[in-house]
Every structure is written in structure tokens, then in C-alpha cells.
Amino acid sequence: MKIFTTKQDLKSCLSEFKTKNKAIGFVPTMGALHEGHLSLIKKAKEKNDIVVVSIFVNPTQFDNVEDLKKYPKTIENDIKLLESVSCDVLFSPSVEEIYSENIASEKFDFDGLEHQMEGKFRDGHFDGVGTIVKTLFEIVEPNKAYFGQKDFQQLQIIKKMVKKNRLPVKIKGCPIFREKDGLAMSSRNVRLSNEQREIAPFIFKTLKEVRKKFGITNISEINKWVENQFKKQPLLELEYFTIAEEKTLETAETKESNKKYRAFLAVFAGKIRLIDNIRLRN
Ligand code: AMP
Secondary structure, eight states, X not given: OEEEOSHHHHHHHHHHHHHTTOXXXXXXXXXXXXXXXXXXXXXXXXXXXXXXXXXXXXXXXOSOHHHHHTOOXXXXXXXXXXXXXXXXXXXXXXXXXHHTTOOOOOOOOOTTGGGSTXXXXXXXXXXXXXXXXXXHHHHHOOSEEEEEGGGHHXXXXXXXXXXXXXXXXXXXXXXXXXXXXXXXXXXXXXXXXXXXXXXXXXXXXXXXXXXXXXXXXXXXXXXXXXHHHHHTOTTOEEEEEEEEETTTXXXXXXXXXXXXXXXXXXXXXXXXXXXXXXXXXX
16 A cells, blocks of 8 residues: 655656546545444445545544544554555645645535534534545545445535535445444544443434334424433433434424435533434335
8 A cells, every 4th residue: 555645745646547547436534444434445446446545634624622632543553454455545644734834624605504413513514524525635636435424414515515516526425334232433432431332332222213213203202202312321411313304404393205314413422422323214
């Protein structure tokens, strides 16, 4: 695997592949890689000639200084994992390489997607995400880019950005990878205490119950039920739970048969924030 830390070195390597018309698949990450990330990379390997992975903990998408400071960094292990799935190129730039002196976000209009859910609780988060993904797309110029449905709102926002700006890249959404007990894999999971880790599968268990109830109960009853479930769980504090339409991400109060819905939530285990979501069947 080739490893680059500067835009220029990466670009000159990739230009060789581009002149040979090789398809480039791209997987942007913040490192501390796990099987969820690897599933995206494997998908990219299947469908492209060359796979580029970036590892960059993007400061402008963090609304919480402590979360940024404590974000796990495991670059040596990440390199081993990337080699184990035959990743071709790793781009791991410094903050200065990406932002120079000006560590700030561009302002984006994602047609309202940015004001829902995570947007209500993480100020400026999606401007940060838009900024880094657009920058990385400009550097890598991939044919296809792979994102996890774990961050479903982010996935929809990136699709919107690509469509609005007519960027020449196809966005591929990939399923959520979970631990055996159902907890969605996340780089932040390593920060959970043993006690928190033990209780964390409760999140997905609750979402699975929601999926069952969605066919038979109305949405406001489900909302109340979820809130009550978390009230009984002292180690997990519910920040939000919402059933939203997949396309607009607007909170749904009633079901319409021609629309697709998902249940989304964010939960604090102590200071560690976990998100998850599940597709619902009408
Ligand atoms: P991150 O390193 O957390 O920024 O994630 C990089 C990419 O991996 C994003 O597209 C995430 O949605 C995706 N991802 C993270 N966790 C998972 C998971 N458990 N299953 C599938 N994709 C994931």
C-alpha cells in the first residue's frame, strides 16, 4: 500500500492511474478503523481498479472540543488493517495540509437536510462534513465514493451536495456493520467503560422493537415508548429519537404508504455520544 501525506504526492500518483483510465474508489474515514470501515473498503475493491482511503480527523466537523481531543488515533493498527484488505493507497494528511492557516468551514445549503436530527444538536457539523468531503473529492477525483448508512444523514447530505454541484462522482451507501450483540460499530466504542459497553446493545434492541411496533402502533405512541425505555436505563441518556422520512429526513407524525421511513437516535453513554438508525417497513 502506498501512503501519502501531501496532496501533491497523492495527486501525482493518482494521475498515472487516471491516464490509464483506471476506476478509483474512495473511502473517507477518520481512522480508528473497524470492520464497518473495512466493509466499505471491500465493496470499493470489488467495484474499482484502485481504492484510496483517507484518514483525517476533521476538526471543523466537531462541535465538542473534548470529543475531538479524545477521538481515538490508532494509525499503526489502521495501516495493518488496510493492508489486510489490500487497500491500494492511504492518504493521511495533517490539518495544515488540508486547511493551511484557516481552519474553518464553508457554508452549505443542503435544502434543509442539515437542519434535521444531528443538525439540531451539533452546531456547524454538516458544514464541516461538506467542507472536508468536497475538499477530498477535489484532491482524489474518485469515480465512486463509499459511505456508511450508520451516518445516514451524512450520506443523504453528501448525495445532495454531489447532485447540487454536479460533482462527477457516484455516491454509494453501505449497510451498517454491527458487533455480534447488535451494537453498531463505531470508533468511539473503544471509549466506553465495561459497564457502558455491556448496556450499549440496548440501543439496537430498542430500534428493533421500534421496527416491530411501526407496523402496528402509531408514531406518537412509539415515541413515548422509546422515551420511557431510556428513562429506565440510567447509563444511557437519550438525546433524540425520531422517525423520519428517508428522503427529506423530516420527522414523521403519520405514515404514508408511498414513503420510506427510518428510526434515528442519538444517545449519551457518559460523555460518549453514539448514534444508530434502522430502516422501517410500512
Ligand atoms: P468515520 O471514520 O466514523 O468518519 O466513518 C467513515 C465512514 O465509515 C463513514 O461513511 C461511516 O458512515 C462509515 N461507518 C462508520 N461506522 C460504520 C459501521 N458500523 N457500518 C458501516 N459503515 C460505517
